[in-house]
Amino acid sequence: MAKRFMYVSLVMLIGLLALTSCSRTPHVKPYEEESHLSGNPNDDSYSQEPCADYEEESCSLENQNGTSYAQVDPHEDKLHPFRDPTHIASLVMGHGTYMVIMEDGTLWAWVANDYGSTAPVWVMDNVKMASSNFDATIAVTKDNTLWAWGDSLGWLIRDGETRRSDVPVKVMEDVIFASLGDGHVGVIKSDNSLWTWGPPSWNDFMEPYFPSTPTLVLENVAYVSVGTHAMAITEDGALWGWGRNHEGEVGVGVGLVEGSVDGAWYVPSVSLPPQRIMENVVQVVAGNEFTGAITADGALWTWGNNQVGGVGDGTRTHRFSPVKIMEDVKYVSVHSAIKNDGTLWVWGPSVFPIQSLELYPVEIMGDVSMISSVGSILIKTNDGVLWVWDGDNLVPVERYI
Numbered sequence: 116m117a118k119r120f121m122y123v124s125l126v127m128l129i130g131l132l133a134l135t136s137c138s139r140t141p142h143v144k145p146y147e148e149e150s151h152l153s154g155n156p157n158d159d160s161y162s163q164e165p166c167a168d169y170e171e172e173s174c175s176l177e178n179q180n181g182t183s184y185a186q187v188d189p190h191e192d193k194l195h196p197f198r199d200p201t202h203i204a205s206l207v208m209g210h211g212t213y214m215v216i217m218e219d220g221t222l223w224a225w226v227a228n229d230y231g232s233t234a235p236v237w238v239m240d241n242v243k244m245a246s247s248n249f250d251a252t253i254a255v256t257k258d259n260t261l262w263a264w265g266d267s268l269g270w271l272i273r274d275g276e277t278r279r280s281d282v283p284v285k286v287m288e289d290v291i292f293a294s295l296g297d298g299h300v301g302v303i304k305s306d307n308s309l310w311t312w313g314p315p316s317w318n319d320f321m322e323p324y325f326p327s328t329p330t331l332v333l334e335n336v337a338y339v340s341v342g343t344h345a346m347a348i349t350e351d352g353a354l355w356g357w358g359r360n361h362e363g364e365v366g367v368g369v370g371l372v373e374g375s376v377d378g379a380w381y382v383p384s385v386s387l388p389p390q391r392i393m394e395n396v397v398q399v400v401a402g403n404e405f406t407g408a409i410t411a412d413g414a415l416w417t418w419g420n421n422q423v424g425g426v427g428d429g430t431r432t433h434r435f436s437p438v439k440i441m442e443d444v445k446y447v448s449v450h451s452a453i454k455n456d457g458t459l460w461v462w463g464p465s466v467f468p469i470q471s472l473e474l475y476p477v478e479i480m481g482d483v484s485m486i487s488s489v490g491s492i493l494i495k496t497n498d499g500v501l502w503v504w505d506g507d508n509l510v511p512v513e514r515y516i
Contacts, residue, residue: 124261131231141158193221196235196511201499206487209247213493213512215504218241220257227503239283246295247489253295259305261290270314270327271300286417287329296401299358302329309336309347332357332389342401342449346408354396354408359380361456362404363435366392370435393437402449402489406465408437415441424474425450427462431474441476448488450478459483459494461504479504 135185194202194217206216214224217236222242226237238254239262245254251265262269262283269278272286292303299313310329333355339347344358344365356365363370367390395411403407404420416437424431427450428439441460446453449462461474480502485495493512494502501512 129198193217193237193240193480194219195217196223196501200495200501203245203485203495203499203501206485206493206495207245207247207252208487208489208491208493209252210249212247212250212252212491214238214247215331215501216245222254224252238514244292246293248295248297251295253286253293255290256294259290260288261286261293261302264344267314270298271295272313274329276397292339294341294345296338296345297343298401299341299345300340301332301339301347302346303336307334307336307350309333309339313339338399340399340401340436341405343404344401344406346399346401346406347389348396352395352397352411353391353409354393354399355389356392356401356406357387360387362433364401364404364406364419366389366406366418366435366437368428370433390477396445399431400447400449405449407449407452409444409447413443413445413455415440415447423464424472427474427476427512429474445515446486448486448492451486451488451492457482457497458491459486459504461492480509 142408194375196215196217199217202218203215204218205216207216207370212224212226214222216222220239220241220243222238222245223235224238227233233431236473239256241257242254243257245252247253250267251263251271253261253263253271255261263279263286263417264283266279268280269276270283272280272284274331277284278314287302290302291305294301299311302310306309309332309490311332312326312329333349335350337348337350339345341362344356344360346354346356346365347352356367358365360367360370365387388439393408393410393416396408397411399406399408405417406419407415407417409415416439417428418434418437419425421428421431421433426434426438428434428438441454443455444452445455449458451461453459458478458481462473462476464472480494480496482496482498483494484497487493492504492507494504494509496502503512505509
């Protein structure tokens, strides 16, 4: 696992550093294929030679294995996440990859794990949101274009050839929001329709809800989050869930886990069609066999795999229906939440070592303005300082890097 983690982190690092510039099944219809799009997200000119305009010695970075990569940071006039931390607009966590979007739309990223770390590098301009999984990253730019880069990209960009790209590849236009999960993606277009697709190899059990071509799943969608499954909030505040449901992560009251309680019984299919789960939901996060949702009254509800405390309800019983674990919450990420008073609370396996699991939410710090969590937590406090919580320690990011 450690070797795969390091490999994936290095793959994503290469890409970053080589840049220049009630229950029912809704209507489902196929997406009309577009011609494959390509180009540069930042300007009309494009070169895959990242150091063409810079002296080689000032445009390289050597990792701990002695491998040199291009270090692209020609934008000294841009907001920098460490020089201008108060101007960070949002945080994005991948597996071993940390990203920030600045108020000027620049996306910066760095890798930090047990094997080493890098300084932040500029990735692209005009970004309004980004999402990352184990292998790749996607971003939506201000002109509503969806871009992708990293490993295992063939199913995502649908050209049948590309395995990996070290530079952003244009995937689709007319996109206002997107979420990249474990082998599938959810995309909201400008008419608030939600489209999903995934790798062809998943079709046996994910069709028709994560087909190999973009397919309309829901309409009037305000937000989507994709993990091992998918959750979406429609404009009327209803929460919908679908897809993989082994540990009850969709929240329909059933699952596939042997010996589970909470009214569990075996269902005939691994993949569920869209189901209406809750009302009055303002935010949701779908993680690895985990879902967290905040309702309009500030209550935090969680469900899914609870073998090692991922639900945060003080038990290790899988929860196939929403369970309220906190109140007065304004933001939720994977196994972590910010309350209205700015305190950060964490629980479960993603943010604590197995030997010191917390089955209930535990407060770890205050004055927090934003977080993003996958394995560890990237944190920004109101004074602009970036922190990382790795399960044992709370470390300022500049020192961490």
